[in-house]
Amino acid sequence: MGTMNISLPDPMKNWVEQQSRTGRYANTSDYMRDLIRRDRARQEAIAEIQAAVDVSLESGEATPVDPAAFKAQMRAGHGG
Numbered sequence: 001m002g003t004m005n006i007s008l009p010d011p012m013k014n015w016v017e018q019q020s021r022t023g024r025y026a027n028t029s030d031y032m033r034d035l036i037r038r039d040r041a042r043q044e045a046i047a048e049i050q051a052a053v054d055v056s057l058e059s060g061e062a063t064p065v066d067p068a069a070f071k072a073q074m075r076a077g078h079g080g
Helices: 010-021 028-058 067-077
Strands: none
Touching: 010 028
16 A cells, blocks of 8 residues: 655644544544545546536437327336
8 A cells, every 4th residue: 555645734634633533434544545435436426427418418409308298108118
């Protein structure tokens, strides 16, 4: 495992140390690793959403939907 030293303003340093004292994290490194994991997951989720938006935009113009036909199709698909 690699080591990284970071500099934090005192209020941030105090916050990180406080989080490790809550018992949820074993130490400050554990807290920082959790923050990084969460940030990575967030970035991956944003990338997935952006990819879906891109596909949608590339699919062309939207077409109007007939609400009655849509309901009938949904009911038929659900055995109703």
